[in-house]
Amino acid sequence: MPIPPPLKVAGLAALALLAACNGSADPQKNAATAIPDVEIPQLSLATLQEVTRELSSDAYEGRAPGTAGEEKTVAYIIKKYREAGLQPGNNGRWTQDVPLVEITAKNATPLTFTGGKTPVTAQYAKDYVAFSYRVQPRTEVKDSDVVFVGYGINAPEKGWNDYAGLDVKGKTVVVLVNDPDWENRETEGPFNGRAMTYYGRWSYKYEEAARQGAAAVLIVHDTEPAAYGWNVVESSNTGTQYLAESKNGGADQTIANGWIQLAKAKELFASAGQDFDKLREAAKQKGFKPVPLAGVKASFAFDNDIAKKMSRNVIGVLPGAKRPDEYVLYTGHWDHLGRCTPVDGDDICNGAVDNASGIAGLVTLAKAFKQAGAPDRSIVFLAVTAEESGLLGSKYYAENPVFPLSQTVGGVNMDALNAVGPAKDIVVVGAGKSELDAYVEKLARMEGRTVKPEPTPEKGFYYRSDHFSFAKLGVPMFNFGSGDDLVDGGVEAGQKAAEDYEKNRYHAPDDEYEAITNWEGMMSDLRLYYAAGRMLAMTDAWPNWNEGDEFRAARDKSRAAAK
Template sequence: MARLSTALLGAVCLATLSGQASAAPALSLDTMKNVTRELSSDAFEGRAPGSAGEEKTMALLQKEFSAAGLQPGNGDSWFQDVPLVQITAENVSNLTVSGGKENLSFAYGPDMVVGTYRVTPNIDVANSEVVFVGYGINAPEKGWNDYAGIDVKGKTVIILVNDPDYETEGLEGPFNGRAMTYYGRWTYKYEEAARQGAAAALIVHDTMPAAYGWNVVESSWSGPQHVADADNGHMDATKVNGWLQLEAARKILASAGQDLDTLTASAKRPGFKAVDLGLKASLSFDNDIEKQSSKNVVGILPGSKRPDEYVLYTAHWDHLGRCGADETGDDICNGAIDNATGTAALVALAQAHAAAGPAERTLVFLAVTAEESGLLGSESYAANPIFPLAQTVGGVNMDAFSMAGPAKDVIVIGKGKSELDAYLERALKEEGRVATTEPTPEKGYYYRSDHFSFAKRGVPMIYFEGGEDLVEGGHAAGRATAEDYTVHRYHGPKDEFNEDWDWRGTMADLKLYYRIGRELAGTSAWPNWVDGDEFRAIRDASRSAAD
């Protein structure tokens, strides 16, 4: 406890009245630095699930949560098992395309990346007919079906990334205009292709609508991949999921006498019909398969008055492990920003809440695994919750803190969706800051982090990022910093700890997370989604059953 008292030296003054933001105590910068530095060191090898880096992460978090004053959250255990299968594609052949103006061949890595969800030792797609299916969307409620009138069973489908109206300036349109819907996410596109019976689904990469460069695709999709363990071995999935470089896609369509830009323009309009390209695609690879049990880490601070009501803090501890080497030969994706910072925040917040004493409700600190593999750890918890979701009040998700310095704002992902916005507004008011809507809703961040696993089951979760309107340099400096991280560090070996980071903005944001969680845990209110939100009916039903 000496270490805890040193880290949180100073009086803690809390205001926990309903409707009033809770004053934040001294939050430990040393904890944030030390935990982030250690988790993102080369010794942790990028924290891939199932690796030696996971074992070190588990030991570190158990030690830190215990020292902070938390109790094990899963009975007597700090851990919740998350059954996974690690699949590593090996001996990947070139993707060959025949039957057009010329025979084409594309190399794994520079031209395309592929993998599979199927737990099987070999994948072979031979002479599969190729169909361009536009955005690959089947949305009956919107009267939109890119698969209408064509049978793609056993075929290879080429799919555009994002939604048809992502280039719209505003938020009005069949798919929410510039704001991505779930139909725009690559996860949905593979799921729908599988439902349609396709053998292979290849998404055309384009940096702007994808929101990241080819370097991110290549580093994220090469090497070991993880899927949730399933009784059927995911044999109902497509044989092949993957990405095509933009220029590779252009060549394929040109060989069929088609123009990618022309077809893309057509795919943006209602009534688009998929195009059989008259081509045949072939591809094969072997799979190294290893069944694993990864882990979520769960610590709690039991509530003093209503311990069976729960407030969540979530962050993912995992990253990519070893990935494509950079120009120096470094092949460890350390994940310092993404998401050693968020994991360190769980520890710092646990210290602060423990020092403040129990809140009325139970605070749950949940470090989840396999976020980078498709939110698998949070999905596993939400599908098999330790604490009932109907009794989970709500919470906050923390994923990648900004080191750009202090900002006048925070960027709320999904602003206006739930009543948790009011909690954030009260916390911001105490700090003289404001909440802004995300400037790039077309990137689909709402569907790309762990809050989504809970939101789609009705639990209100708030997720925000460091602001773009920097105290020093304003919006221009904020945009430049964000772009630099995305281009040069995100999902690459250069996302490493830097002793020269400016932590002022991170610590200011951490204070907001404390205030929101403390107020949620200190009231009897049950915040909901706003009327008309896609998750409102689910929450109403779960709360009605609980009452």
């Protein structure tokens, strides 16, 4: 497949909003800082394909942390980093240990609801899934009172508390996925309308239920607000789960977390004499009060196989030529789901696009940076573990950084490269949050692309990948890629391709190397990623989050400490 010749980012662009070295983002206090021109060398399609093919082969068994697949994966990434000319990134070591607990549920009973008009039974995997963050050999919820708590949100800054006036200790709470205003077409409303906030994520629902002292939490699955089908819920939650090791063994967590199918939830509410649809509408309004499903008790149980394992992040570094103690990050997760729910007898979730392609991108960019010569700042290539288990590898690095976050300028996260062909547009996930937007505008002009709003902000992608671990602690990270407006076929073709991938290959055994038929989109985006990182590495500016952003305070604090 032909690859376009090396590109030149033409012209200096004045960036008044980009912070100078003191970390301040006040345009009145800082002179305009130029985004530097950078040369983009020829990137290796052969390397991208080779690494993607290797890591997504059946020999790696889906690259689950703590398995033989991890051993092969880590060894292979180290080999490719070394060949690319990188140096070990962790004080002479290529890896950073990440302590994990592996929990595999087995012998799950049906989930039964008694005490209503008629008993309701939900079958494991088919109708419900559940797992535990508590490190104990058996999980059991028995005769637990059931309460509907709307969207399960406690947001004091918004005057919103779905748990108001309720003691949920020992109870099972049923919650809705996403935010109360997710159906708004615009990104305006108490929870940003169509754009999901962290309050809408399943991980938040579990965290808040635990803070409230609930025994168990069941999220009602509805495909549109969840942004994926039940097949994704089932494949992601019925296999081995990985937790970050904690001192108390998860004692502060709920006994069990899970999901329940929409139809089964409606059956449950009807048995309790409640109208699910009416309560769902009521839960969208501020001041909603939790509704006990009077007399209904929930019971279910499962055993847990537990193993403590050490997983690893893989870190390579290209030291900077002038300011080696300032760092630009490239991140991508090497893990996938391992063995999962079989499809036509195939139980290996190979994860070719998600995210063998991202690791292949790291190696491809590492080779290109080395061949082009070190930029002013150091470049860190970080392949993290356990993203599929809740961003655990990136979270561990961010909280235990090898290179101080206060000295980390920013970076690029690559999670599932564009496998459907080159696009005419660029979509920024989290646009308007940081001063990195100006870089994206320049990158778009470079390729004659347009920057468009995120088409599906309701899917909460900003909180679903490894850049979020760094953002929470103040480091601005690029999270952008091709949009739906394909060069060949336009928006209709792009949306069709995205829907096909989500339905048939995302978190499923069919995400295989052979399913990737177009590599031009990946190469086009990699050129942008190269340019973005090189620009950050050649300027002396320190990008910040915009005033009022939730992560601005963390960045200001870390930069002040660095000085």
